[in-house]
Amino acid sequence: MxxxxxxxxxxxxxxxxxxxxxxxxxxxxxxxxxxxxxxxxxxxxxxxxxxxxxxxxxxxxxxxxxxxxxxxxxxxxxxxxxxxxxxxxxxxxxxxxxxxxxxxxxxxxxxxxxLLGGSVRTEVPMIGYLFWRYDRPGGGHDTCAEDLADYCVELHETLGINAMKLKAGVQKPMEEARVLELCRKKLGDDFGLRIDPNGLWSVATAVRVGRKLEDLNIEYFEDPAWGLEGNAAVRKQVRVPIATNMYPNKFDDLGPAIRLGAVDIVLTDIHYWEGPRGVKDLAAVCNTFNLGLAMHSGAEFGIELAAMIHTASTIPTMNFAGDAHYHYLTDDIIEGGLMKYENGCIKVPSGPGLGVSLxxxxxxxxxxxxxxxxxxYARFHQDPYRPEWHPTVGGL
Incomplete structure (x- = not known):
């Protein structure tokens, strides 16, 4: 062939x-x-x-x-x-x-x-991914912590999800921390909570937010500050597991991250970690050093989501629900349309190969x-409601 x-x-x-x-x-x-x-x-x-x-x-x-x-x-x-x-x-x-x-x-x-060793689970639990939204269904924007906490409850009720992650770094840090506080109150002690400012915050800000979140028993604090050194500095000062999809997100930086003590949980990503087989290599290293494993989402459609679910289903130590932007999509390019959430999970496709067709x-x-x-992506990631805005790293 x-x-x-x-x-x-x-x-x-x-x-x-x-x-x-x-x-x-x-x-x-x-x-x-x-x-x-x-x-x-x-x-x-x-x-x-x-x-x-x-x-x-x-x-x-x-x-x-x-x-x-x-x-x-x-x-x-x-x-x-x-x-x-x-x-x-x-x-x-x-x-x-x-x-x-x-x-x-x-x-x-x-x-x-x-081809990756066989599934150890028939379905993969997924989170409800929370973004601050413009032009929500029904109109209006998300402006306060209550808006996102209410949306989290909606996802719990409609999709059955039992964990969330907030894409932070948009509103004031303490208002974003308050989203997790409200979700804990509304959804109980067993509901998984995560927050990810994508390295935007200074170490001082990240430590301040992390300490505020310590009593919520959150699953992890993802990329709280910029770079390996930033994550390592935050990890030394807060009693919350530090996760990453950014530092490291390639094998070149995995050794330095481990030596620095920069991370507790690595988010696997088929694209950053060189395909499904590369993710399995990553899992072996993480198992060696007792690092946790979770699954990153990159705004995927059904082909890549199928590959992600197949891969995650073969990793026994992947005990965290997977990230997914998927519930924001209105349709998919695969036959049958959008994959279905059942009790917060998506089933591993059963057909040959990926198990999906265009x-x-x-x-x-x-x-x-x-x-x-x-x-x-060929344009700057502009904000249509703030034409003069630009991102600032470490400025809060």
């Missing part, structure tokens, strides 16, 4: 609100680049990557893998990810690995999870939608 071609397409899907974060606003839609790797036997593997329009970036890698066997992932990784440092991009390689594993599963008639009608529709809306 050989790879003979691959196609790249960019699609955008509307959200039910605009989502604010500390470097701007997701402006009412997410966009993803979809990869289809085609073999000489007519089997097509699906991959997905975010970060804006990645079509040409992936096409630059095409000559490196044409003619290769999709089962030979170590050699593909060497040629795609390791060959030339300025073309090295773990996100692009991860999309290729995802598609090759999809092909392998289809050839063997086994789910992707079986809906071509929806692909065409959302390709046109992307053409209309454009690549907002």
């Amino acid at each position: 050989k790879i003979i071609d691959f196609r790249t397409r960019c699609v955008a899907i509307p959200l039910n609100a605009q989502l604010r974060h500390n470097t701007g606003v997701h402006p009412g839609y997410f966009l993803r680049t979809i990869l289809e790797i085609i073999t000489d036997e007519g089997i097509i593997g699906l991959g997905e990557v975010g970060g804006g329009d990645q079509r040409m970036a992936l096409q630059k890698l095409k000559p490196r893998i044409l003619g290769m066997d999709p089962f030979h992932l170590e050699l593909i990784k060497l040629k795609v990810l390791r060959s030339i440092y300025y073309l090295s991009n773990s996100r692009l390689y991860a999309a290729i690995e995802m598609a090759c594993l999809d092909i392998q599963g289809k050839v063997l008639n086994r789910p992707l999870s079986d 809906d071509e009608d929806k692909m065409k529709h959302y390709e046109k939608y992307y053409e209309q809306k454009g690549d907002y």
